[in-house]
Amino acid sequence: MARAVSTRIKIGYTVAAWTVALIIFFPILYTVITSLKTEQAAISGFDLWPSFSLESYRDVQSQYNYFKPFMNSVILSLGSTALALAVAIPAAWAMAFSPTKHTKDILMWMLSTKMMPAVAVLVPIYLIFLRTGLMDTRIGLTVMLMLINLPIVVWMLYTYFREIPGEILEAARMDGATLKDEIIHVLTPMAIPGIASTVLLNIILAWNEAFWTIQLTTTNAAPLSAFIASFSSPQGLFWAKLSAASTLAIAPILIMGWFSQKQLVRGLTFGAVK
Amino acid sequence: MGSITLKQVRKAFGDIEVIPGVDLEINEGEFVVFVGPSGCGKSTLLRLIAGLEDVSSGQIIIDGQDVTSAAPAKRKLAMVFQSYALYPHMSVGKNIAFPLKMAKMPEEERQKRVNHAAGILNLTDYLDRKPGQLSGGQRQRVAIGRAIVREPAAFLFDEPLSNLDAALRVNMRVEISELHKKLATTMVYVTHDQVEAMTMADKIVVLRAGRVEQIGSPLELYHSPANRFVGGFIGSPNMNFLEGPAAEAFGAHAIGVRPEHFLMSKTEGQLPGTVGVAEHLGSDTFLHIDLDDGTHIIARAAGEFPISHGDRIWLTPEEGRVYRFDKEGLAIT
Numbered sequence: 318m319a320r321a322v323s324t325r326i327k328i329g330y331t332v333a334a335w336t337v338a339l340i341i342f343f344p345i346l347y348t349v350i351t352s353l354k355t356e357q358a359a360i361s362g363f364d365l366w367p368s369f370s371l372e373s374y375r376d377v378q379s380q381y382n383y384f385k386p387f388m389n390s391v392i393l394s395l396g397s398t399a400l401a402l403a404v405a406i407p408a409a410w411a412m413a414f415s416p417t418k419h420t421k422d423i424l425m426w427m428l429s430t431k432m433m434p435a436v437a438v439l440v441p442i443y444l445i446f447l448r449t450g451l452m453d454t455r456i457g458l459t460v461m462l463m464l465i466n467l468p469i470v471v472w473m474l475y476t477y478f479r480e481i482p483g484e485i486l487e488a489a490r491m492d493g494a495t496l497k498d499e500i501i502h503v504l505t506p507m508a509i510p511g512i513a514s515t516v517l518l519n520i521i522l523a524w525n526e527a528f529w530t531i532q533l534t535t536t537n538a539a540p541l542s543a544f545i546a547s548f549s550s551p552q553g554l555f556w557a558k559l560s561a562a563s564t565l566a567i568a569p570i571l572i573m574g575w576f577s578q579k580q581l582v583r584g585l586t587f588g589a590v591k
Numbered sequence: 592m593g594s595i596t597l598k599q600v601r602k603a604f605g606d607i608e609v610i611p612g613v614d615l616e617i618n619e620g621e622f623v624v625f626v627g628p629s630g631c632g633k634s635t636l637l638r639l640i641a642g643l644e645d646v647s648s649g650q651i652i653i654d655g656q657d658v659t660s661a662a663p664a665k666r667k668l669a670m671v672f673q674s675y676a677l678y679p680h681m682s683v684g685k686n687i688a689f690p691l692k693m694a695k696m697p698e699e700e701r702q703k704r705v706n707h708a709a710g711i712l713n714l715t716d717y718l719d720r721k722p723g724q725l726s727g728g729q730r731q732r733v734a735i736g737r738a739i740v741r742e743p744a745a746f747l748f749d750e751p752l753s754n755l756d757a758a759l760r761v762n763m764r765v766e767i768s769e770l771h772k773k774l775a776t777t778m779v780y781v782t783h784d785q786v787e788a789m790t791m792a793d794k795i796v797v798l799r800a801g802r803v804e805q806i807g808s809p810l811e812l813y814h815s816p817a818n819r820f821v822g823g824f825i826g827s828p829n830m831n832f833l834e835g836p837a838a839e840a841f842g843a844h845a846i847g848v849r850p851e852h853f854l855m856s857k858t859e860g861q862l863p864g865t866v867g868v869a870e871h872l873g874s875d876t877f878l879h880i881d882l883d884d885g886t887h888i889i890a891r892a893a894g895e896f897p898i899s900h901g902d903r904i905w906l907t908p909e910e911g912r913v914y915r916f917d918k919e920g921l922a923i924t
């Protein structure tokens with residue numbers, strides 16, 4: 318039986334929830350508002366009313382060419398995700414469906430690499446990039462982003478594949494499916510929700526990654542995260558412009574996140590409920 | 592089509608031997624039930640026949656062909672799983688057609704066979720639904736439909752009814768038995784429920800700890816159990832066992848008497864006792880009786896039997912209905 322909740326308590330909870338949500342969301346909201354102000358209005362103190370000026374956006378595009386880092390962000394996040402899937406799907410498949418005594422250990426070891434502070438390997442990786450000519454290249458950064466997110470991708474896919482009951486695969490085998498048929502007609506369609514949320518989460522992680530993108534790029538391969546960082550020092554006093562650039566950087570991922578909420582929630586709570 | 596022979600089939604998982612070596616002959620068209628307590632290896636034996644597990648040693652022969660190392664699909668068998676194992680992303684029609692698609696059968700022929708199977712199983716109206724939209728019984732029928740369309744040499748059932756509620760289970764039991772009559776194809780059926788075994792089987796294989804305890808028709812097992820285990824396992828409620836003087840009177844280490852084979856009297860008889868619980872079902876009365884020597888007995892009286900808790904009662908086993916067992920538990924004939 319559902320617990321009976323009085324209307325007054327319900328209203329109280331609703332108000333409290335909206336308040337908390339607004340407090341959390343406020344910095345982003347204020348960034349968007351500021352980006353729509355003129356520079357004078359932006360610097361003149363706290364004001365929630367924008368002046369609806371698109372001047373800052375125009376400046377960001379004309380002076381700094383927003384589209385280059387934007388395209389870099391798209392290429393890096395999609396590229397690293399595709400690359401990660403190509404490696405992680407077979408890996409997760411093998412771990413989920415023909416586990417060995419050491420499967421758990423390998424999974425834990427992969428996850429443990431995420432616990433290491435990134436800065437600990439900064440120098441060796443920086444030197445490798447420098448010596449191999451990968452510095453400030455899209456290919457180098459794509460591989461780097463793929464590698465740092467790979468443990469999470471493997472873990473997530475492994476968890477999803479594990480949810481697929483073995484009897485269904487056995488049924489397919491009895492029905493005459495070859496390994497290829499089994500993968501194409503039974504496993505993949507059943508795992509698609511899992512693969513989709515893994516893809517979404519990985520795109521977001523890659524899009525927002527700021528440590529390596531800042532360290533390993535200068536201009537050519539710099540995505541939006543690096544672009545914002547580099548923007549803050551010369552333009553630090555121009556709040557409206559800074560806000561416009563930030564808004565442009567977060568908007569694509571925010572919109573994508575909005576449309577894929579359902580998948581994302583499933584992705585972030587994976588394994589919690591069957 | 593449909594004879595299965597097992598020759599010294601042995602299966603071990605690592606150091607643990609689950610099936611020490613089974614010889615079995617299943618004839619064409621037979622309904623064979625593997626029955627035994629959980630963990631007795633009955634499902635493993637079925638999976639060995641299916642090819643889902645590899646035998647450790649021994650031979651499996653289907654229709655004269657050695658299939659010991661053949662892939663599951665090459666054995667011409669169809670299997671119905673306990674969890675139904677339907678493909679959740681496919682419609683009922685696609686589920687049933689899947690084995691035909693894998694066999695690369697032309698679309699037209701496929702459709703014909705699916706419609707035919709759906710007709711037999713009353714699924715015609717559900718062909719476009721997804722398995723998630725069906726009830727347990729309907730899902731089970733889809734799983735059976737998927738097995739039928741292949742026209743296999745034999746059907747394998749792995750506890751197919753254990754996820755259904757009691758009433759539905761009785762219905763499906765009858766449906767599967769009727770299906771067997773209609774198709775006349777070999778069926779191998781695994782269950783832990785001796786009622787299912789007794790009602791459906793032509794031949795029952797009683798297993799314990801991977802060993803075959805006895806093979807026979809339901810009534811053979813009922814009337815002449817080879818040992819105490821089979822005697823106790825077949826029949827409901829279970830056979831009563833008496834040791835000591837009561838057994839010695841029959842020249843045995845232990846005797847077994849089924850609940851339905853006691854003559855009951857309120858005044859005289861061989862075994863005096865006190866009634867504990869009396870279960871009045873109308874058609875039968877089950878009496879839980881503590882004999883004076885301490886043995887607990889369940890006895891069945893046909894119809895209504897006016898007796899209640901604490902009453903004295905005397906039991907006498909019916910003549911010729913006493914099973915005698917030696918020290919090792921083997922039947923004395």
